[in-house]
Amino acid sequence: MRPILEIKHLSKEYRLGRAFHRTENFREFLKRKLTAPVRALRGSQAAEERIKEERFWALRDVSFDVAEGDVVGIIGRNGAGKSTLLKIISRITDPTEGAVLVRGRMASLLEVGTGFHPELTGRENIFLNGAILGMRKAEIVSKFDEIVTFAEVEKFLDTPVKHYSSGMYVRLAFAVAAHLNPEILIVDEVLAVGDVAFQKKCLGKMNEVSRGGRTVLFVSHNMAAIENLCKHGVVLEHGKLAFQGTSKEAVHHYLNSLSGAQDSTGHILDLSDVSDRRSMVGPLLKRLEFYTDRDRPVIEGLQIGARLKIRVHFDLPNPTSSFNIGLGFNNVFGQRIFTAHSQFEPNRASGERVGPQVFVCDIPSLTFMPGEYTLRLWLDIGNTEADLINDVARVTVIESDYYGTGKVPWNGTFVLKHHWYIEQAADAK
Amino acid sequence: MSSFELTIRPRKGWQPVDWKEIFLYRELLAFLMWRDIKIRYRQTLLGGLWAVLQPLIAMLIFTFVFNRLAGVKSDGPPYPLFAFAGLAPWTFFSTALSQSSNSLVANQQLVSKVYFPRVFIPLGAVGALLLDMAFSMGLLFVLMLHYHWPISMHVLWLPVFVLAAVLSASGLGMILSSLNVSFRDVKYAVPFLIQMGLFLTPVIYPIHYIPERWQMLMGLNPMTGVVLGFRYSLLGSTASWTVMGVSLGVSFALFVLGLLVFRRMERRFADII
Incomplete structure (x- = not known):
């Protein structure tokens, strides 16, 4: 069977020059056009070099096929070309080279609430947005109640959406989009908005959609969503196709490529310039480094249950054997949910030390729920709080299939290994 | 799989209209169009009344300044009727032109995030104003009753001139x-163009004020034919079919040219907007 979507040697070149010129007025445009021959005559090498620099390939020779009913996740770092690829497939912008063959009705969802007008009511926006996304009026009418129920906005249907809370707005917008019924659905990172509960609901809806035999192309930074929803995955790096395979393999490839990045120094924090600190002795805390399994640096976040190894560099001004490092993890509400302190270590080395030191805190499995956590770091010498930095760093925990069931953990603050089994009931025969 | 098939590839040069x-x-x-109509007068006190107030107030001012003070005469009907029959299509044209020329930039989000025939954006902006035009036509009939000015069979021609106004504004x-x-x-x-256009179009003065040999040249302005045509079909004024014919031809040509130019430029909209 022929693939429903064929992407053939697709390239897209952006002229940065054009982007820079885009605010030029007509006079400047004429001047640039008229002086072009003169500049060309003067034609130094430098000018040509500059022209070359002004172009860049957002996509370079990307080819892959999508079979009917397949759900393909597209992953890559920011600027890897994911959005450009979706924009070309959705026909928003033309490719520079190559072609895309589409064999089915297509709808794309690059943003939640495209075309929503703040002055219009919820009801009016459902119709307008539906039409913009390619639904027929009759189709919208028939799905209207379903959309309203999904969005949970019954009471506010006749209120202009400018009075909606951002949560309601997103729910309504997503509800419309979720009820699209194309053969091919193209979805950009739209689940990054809204509250967690609603994100779950959207993921559930997406799941339903993909089980319905529809072909879906899905861009997300949420690796758990990619692993759960997608059968296959495509990894883009610097506009090129870096990997293609099952979604699990693709996520693995992507995470590996992230931690393999040698040029990135995001996992190292220099503390010597931090002025916002409470130092009874002096700015002794020097540096923090974050690593995960096999000493790979932590760059974009840690999956639930992954290892977190924090190296703390600091100075001891005087010889002492009584010093400790503390690390406090606070959630977004400012609640301390975990404190790691070196005095809890039963096997710590004893003896007097002085000068630069490195203390390593190794957490074999960080079982926090996905979210952002801020760190407080402090150094105690004797009974004195020698140096302390609040909010020294942020740790992002991202979703993963922690329990190995294909289901992302939900609700609560942390995960724990636990088991369920059935026992014979006492009164059973 | 449906029989639907589509190939996306780079486009160059002129494109046929799909x-x-x-x-x-x-x-x-x-x-x-419905959205533009809904939004236009939201949160205004007078709402749709604005559609008739604009040409009405302009008519009163013009009558006072040009007719009373400067002594400009109409070509038959009372000057207020004469002026209003010209101002109604002119107001439509000038509002439509300023709304549609700004429409793509005002709808950036649509251009860069979703696909549909882009040409709907400027066309929708023009189309939405037809309702305003209908309102001001209603007011014109009220004015005609007031001045006891009879309506003639020429009114059957009105749709042609409305179409010409739509075509030239959209083009x-x-x-x-x-x-x-x-x-x-x-x-x-x-x-600025609109301000100049008001004086280059026989809205406040009758065309016979212009020497005959220049009238053909004025016909090249499509709105000349529209204004003449409105007066011809509504007020029964005499008008030269040659001048109106030239204008009708120009408005049609403008529309076709507009479609082609738009088609040629639209593929770059999302990249530079």
């Missing part, structure tokens, strides 16, 4: 809106 697609998306054009609107994507100069040029 009528099939426009037909497929026709409901969206109606929705965009220019398509060209200017696509230019506006790259050059925001358009925003400043359009009000």
